[in-house]
Amino acid sequence: MIWNAKLRMKQRLATLLLVLAASCVVPPVYPQVSETLCQPDDVLWLWSGALTSRSITFKFGLREGYTCSDLDFVLYAFPELGEGERPHSAIATCSNVDGGVPGVGENLSPAALDTPSVKQCEFTDLPHSNRKYRYELTLLRTGEVLKSGNFQTPVAEGEPFNYRIAFASCADEDSDPKVKFR
Numbered sequence: 001m002i003w004n005a006k007l008r009m010k011q012r013l014a015t016l017l018l019v020l021a022a023s024c025v026v027p028p029v030y031p032q033v034s035e036t037l038c039q040p041d042d043v044l045w046l047w048s049g050a051l052t053s054r055s056i057t058f059k060f061g062l063r064e065g066y067t068c069s070d071l072d073f074v075l076y077a078f079p080e081l082g083e084g085e086r087p088h089s090a091i092a093t094c095s096n097v098d099g100g101v102p103g104v105g106e107n108l109s110p111a112a113l114d115t116p117s118v119k120q121c122e123f124t125d126l127p128h129s130n131r132k133y134r135y136e137l138t139l140l141r142t143g144e145v146l147k148s149g150n151f152q153t154p155v156a157e158g159e160p161f162n163y164r165i166a167f168a169s170c171a172d173e174d175s176d177p178k179v180k181f182r
Contacts, residue, residue, distance in 0.1 A: 077134070095119065
């Protein structure tokens, strides 16, 4: 119980420091102030990928017309503790996902090049490989956990381990794709 309280206190302190640091690098431009604040139901989905032994990327989608900014979110990762380890966590800030540019010979509407309603959070230096983690996407203003779950990092690069491959692809709107499991 005491460790839990200490961990929460450290999280709040780390979040406060993160917000203070982020506010120091904001350019001196006065952005439009939104009439409404970011809401928990603005986050529609969250998925993870690009997993390595010490890193993982999370992306999450926001509802159309959202009022959230990058600084509204923080993502925590809590490793499963080994014997004698003290509670600790990793913290990732979130940013916009680039809408990209059209490929050679590709004709896209201007709307297709807009920044999508997607944010990205990256952990690039997790403290442990081959470890289970619990993650929490948190709304910074309220501390409310919006999405949570678990992931496990694989063993260090070069070490053998078992894995499964999943593949997904986009299809034409008029197609009728079938999903097959093997």
